[in-house]
Amino acid sequence: MPTRHPADPRTTAGIIALAAIALxxxxxxxxxxxxxxxxxxxxxxxxxxxxxxxxxxxxxxxALSTLLSVGPALLVARxxxxxxxxxxxxxxxxxxxxxxxxxxxxxxxxxxxxxxxxGYFAGVFxxxxxxxxxxxxxxxxxxxxxxxxxxxxxxxxxLEALQTIPADQWRLASxxxxxxxxxxxxxxxxxxxxxxxxxxxxxxxxxxxxxxIVLTLGxxxxxxxxxxxxxxxxxxDFDPARAVTLTLLQIALTFVVVLALTxxxxxxxxxxxxxxxxxxxLSVNGTETxxxxxxxxxxxxxxxxxxxxxxxAGLGADLGRLAGEAVVRQATLTSAVLAFLSALLSVTLSLxxxxxxxxxxxxxxxxxxxxxxxxxxxxxxxxLVVPPIVVGAGWFLLLRHVGDVFAIAPVMVVTVNxxxxxxxxxxxxxxxxxxxxxxxxxxxxxxxxTGWNRLMLVDWPSLRRPLATAFAxxxxxxxxxxxxxxxxxxxxxxxxxxxxxxxxxxxxxxxAAGLALLLGLVCLALIMAAHWLGTEKDRxx
Amino acid sequence: xxxxxxxxxxxxAPVRLDQVSFSYGEAPLxxxxxxxxxxxxxxxxxSGSGKSTxxxxxxxxxxxxxxRVLIGGVDVSAEPPSARPVSMVFxxxxxxxxxxxxxxxxxxxxxxxxxxxxxRAAIAEALERTGLAGKEKRLPRELSGGERQRVALARVLVxxxxxxxxDEPFASLGPALRDDMLDLVAAVHAERGxxxxxxxxxxxxxxxxxxxxxxxxxxxxxxxGKADEFFTGAGPEVFQRYIGTGAGDAVSRDVARKRT
Numbered sequence: 001m002p003t004r005h006p007a008d009p010r011t012t013a014g015i016i017a018l019a020a021i022a023l024x025x026x027x028x029x030x031x032x033x034x035x036x037x038x039x040x041x042x043x044x045x046x047x048x049x050x051x052x053x054x055x056x057x058x059x060x061x062x063a064l065s066t067l068l069s070v071g072p073a074l075l076v077a078r079x080x081x082x083x084x085x086x087x088x089x090x091x092x093x094x095x096x097x098x099x100x101x102x103x104x105x106x107x108x109x110x111x112x113x114x115x116x117x118x119g120y121f122a123g124v125f126x127x128x129x130x131x132x133x134x135x136x137x138x139x140x141x142x143x144x145x146x147x148x149x150x151x152x153x154x155x156x157x158x159l160e161a162l163q164t165i166p167a168d169q170w171r172l173a174s175x176x177x178x179x180x181x182x183x184x185x186x187x188x189x190x191x192x193x194x195x196x197x198x199x200x201x202x203x204x205x206x207x208x209x210x211x212x213i214v215l216t217l218g219x220x221x222x223x224x225x226x227x228x229x230x231x232x233x234x235x236x237d238f239d240p241a242r243a244v245t246l247t248l249l250q251i252a253l254t255f256v257v258v259l260a261l262t263x264x265x266x267x268x269x270x271x272x273x274x275x276x277x278x279x280x281x282l283s284v285n286g287t288e289t290x291x292x293x294x295x296x297x298x299x300x301x302x303x304x305x306x307x308x309x310x311x312x313a314g315l316g317a318d319l320g321r322l323a324g325e326a327v328v329r330q331a332t333l334t335s336a337v338l339a340f341l342s343a344l345l346s347v348t349l350s351l352x353x354x355x356x357x358x359x360x361x362x363x364x365x366x367x368x369x370x371x372x373x374x375x376x377x378x379x380x381x382x383x384l385v386v387p388p389i390v391v392g393a394g395w396f397l398l399l400r401h402v403g404d405v406f407a408i409a410p411v412m413v414v415t416v417n418x419x420x421x422x423x424x425x426x427x428x429x430x431x432x433x434x435x436x437x438x439x440x441x442x443x444x445x446x447x448x449x450t451g452w453n454r455l456m457l458v459d460w461p462s463l464r465r466p467l468a469t470a471f472a473x474x475x476x477x478x479x480x481x482x483x484x485x486x487x488x489x490x491x492x493x494x495x496x497x498x499x500x501x502x503x504x505x506x507x508x509x510x511x512a513a514g515l516a517l518l519l520g521l522v523c524l525a526l527i528m529a530a531h532w533l534g535t536e537k538d539r540x541x
Numbered sequence: 542x543x544x545x546x547x548x549x550x551x552x553x554a555p556v557r558l559d560q561v562s563f564s565y566g567e568a569p570l571x572x573x574x575x576x577x578x579x580x581x582x583x584x585x586x587x588s589g590s591g592k593s594t595x596x597x598x599x600x601x602x603x604x605x606x607x608x609r610v611l612i613g614g615v616d617v618s619a620e621p622p623s624a625r626p627v628s629m630v631f632x633x634x635x636x637x638x639x640x641x642x643x644x645x646x647x648x649x650x651x652x653x654x655x656x657x658x659x660x661r662a663a664i665a666e667a668l669e670r671t672g673l674a675g676k677e678k679r680l681p682r683e684l685s686g687g688e689r690q691r692v693a694l695a696r697v698l699v700x701x702x703x704x705x706x707x708d709e710p711f712a713s714l715g716p717a718l719r720d721d722m723l724d725l726v727a728a729v730h731a732e733r734g735x736x737x738x739x740x741x742x743x744x745x746x747x748x749x750x751x752x753x754x755x756x757x758x759x760x761x762x763x764x765x766g767k768a769d770e771f772f773t774g775a776g777p778e779v780f781q782r783y784i785g786t787g788a789g790d791a792v793s794r795d796v797a798r799k800r801t
Contacts (some may be wrong), residue, residue: 171652442634443635447623457653457654462639
């Protein structure tokens with residue numbers, strides 16, 4: 001029986017949100033296809049040995065990064081799980097969450113400040129290597145940066161998996177007198193192995209779509225990935241046909257990986273809960289303890305190093321002069337406004353999709369989901385298949401026929417970043433909304449509380465905090481993004497990351513370090529706010 | 542206030558389910574039953590027999606695949622829940638946790654909480670009637686379980702609709718408290734004369750205030766009749782089996798205990 005009730009305004013909101021997202025992604029594809037059809041032979045000619053080398057490097061660096069992140073992470077996670085009362089364990093885990101919050105360009109600068117040609121360790125490395133230290137540009141730099149981001153992420157994900165082992169199993173293990181080796185083989189490894197494909201897949205995905213790291217640390221044609229190739233083709237060579245080929249290849253590549261990931265049931269948005277230390281019934285012997293301590297300390301140093309270097313180098317910059325510069329002020333203001341708008345849009349779209357999904361699920365008593373519900377449910381996840389640089393490239397190609405591409409920069413930065421932050425925003429908002437709806441749905445239906453009334457009287461009080469979490473997270477992501485602005489930025493529209501890149505490019509390293517410190521601190525503060533808002537017990541609950 | 546709300550003087554409306562069929566996927570439910578106007582009917586039956594679904598269909602939370610729901614002779618099948626002349630009290634989640642007692646009751650008058658002086662007077666009276674005077678400003682978490690259900694009943698009073706649906710609202714309360722609440726429902730019923738459909742697992746509850754019994758089994762109405770007959774051993778066999786073997790003894794012993 002078709003439902004004869006008036007259409008739920010929540011469904012309408014969801015349809016509008018989906019249409020906006022479809023317009024953004026669809027416009028990009030239209031640009032690409034139009035360009036490809038326009039110059040088909042040019043797009044075809046782009047398949048040359050150089051392109052193959054770029055594809056090979058993209059995959060190779062991602063594979064190596066995954067191996068180097070996930071392998072050690074297995075050991076570190078296990079070490080941490082073996083020592084639930086390791087001194088400063090909670091603090092270490094919180095530190096391991098910091099790279100997730102840091103903009104890639106800030107991390108890249110930190111790594112250069114530490115291991116670069118003129119970095120803090122340059123002298124040490126020169127002595128060890130016997131000669132001058134060339135710095136870590138190229139593959140080595142990319143790998144170090146990727147491991148810096150993904151080792152701590154993997155550790156937290158593995159630790160979360162280990163935490164799911166029931167306490168009873170540990171009690172049993174200690175009663176049966178299992179040592180470290182059998183406990184690993186019989187208890188820990190099966191759990192880790194189950195989590196492994198998902199974690200490795202996620203890291204691989206993050207590495208093949210990594211743009212900023214490769215742009216700033218990759219060295220020339222020998223260390224270029226598809227994403228950076230797209231950027232260079234559009235910004236420097238201006239070869240639209242070639243850009244189309246690169247972009248379509250990138251989409252195909254990410255699509256295959258995401259498809260594989262969803263098969264593996266991975267959590268593509270990749271944030272984790274802070275695992276709590278459980279009670280343990282296992283005694284760990286001296287040798288193992290020593291080994292574990294060494295592992296943990298090494299991982300900690302590796303993660304803390306670039307952060308400390310960022311702070312030190314940043315403090316070494318002439319911060320007073322930087323703060324006085326009109327360009328810096330303008331870029332800060334631009335960044336703040338664009339990130340704010342982007343977060344607002346992201347949260348609005350996410351809320352609309354969440355509400356529509358819930359409303360549709362409630363109306364469908366049984367039977368299959370409609371296309372619309374599928375779209376509201378998983379549609380946002382698919383934006384991860386389309387990296388920001390790809391969306392940017394599509395619109396860049398489309399708009400250059402219409403007028404000044406650079407004038408559209410603010411709109412592109414706001415919309416693309418908003419959509420890219422949606423998977424994260426949805427994860428904050430959806431559970432809260434669904435739980436509140438579970439409690440309030442029938443009551444609202446009975447009392448006729450709908451639309452605006454419902455949003456203000458019923459939904460807002462329970463969604464305030466999750467929405468704020470999503471907002472802070474989306475704002476941090478947008479603030480630190482370099483992908484879209486790298487394509488569309490110009491002297492008239494500069495964000496902080498763009499300005500930072502420009503200063504790096506003109507070898508004003510001190511300025512770059514100062515800006516990186518500023519950007520890093522703001523993003524960190526936002527992520528901490530998001531975390532705090534997300535975990536603090538709501539007093540009204 | 543929305544249309545279709547009965548005035549205070551109007552007595553309860555009869556509720557009729559006309560060949561209402563409903564499917565949760567596998568086991569189909571078919572309800573074809575009349576509920577007498579202005580009476581309290583206890584709806585009983587084993588878990589999964591469709592008791593809550595029946596109330597949800599009347600309230601409009603579930604849309605049946607076929608058949609009609611008539612309240613006061615009017616087909617309300619197409620009406621959204623808020624437009625039906627019905628109030629419902631659930632087992633839990635009857636209140637918005639972030640709104641005060643007063644506001645929660647006030648929502649029964651205006652879904653946007655825009656209240657007139659007359660509304661406020663009605664709310665105060667309803668709170669007085671349900672023994673909540675002085676607790677207007679409290680939040681639900683500052684109330685006991687019984688008090689929360691009283692707030693829900695106060696809202697039923699200000700909504701003043703001719704049909705009241707109770708979906709095991711007192712199941713999580715202790716025996717003495719439950720009896721108090723049942724007495725309150727009976728008293729309210731005596732005043733307002735609405736039609737009450739009351740889902741319960743407890744035979745004592747049904748006997749205490751129920752005038753009629755509708756017994757569901759496997760998604761169909763297995764038996765209907767007067768409560769007296771059901772509980773004096775003259776009830777249908779399916780009901781006796783549900784209550785338990787030797788039910789006659791158990792019931793009479795129980796009755797005896799209660800009368801002391």
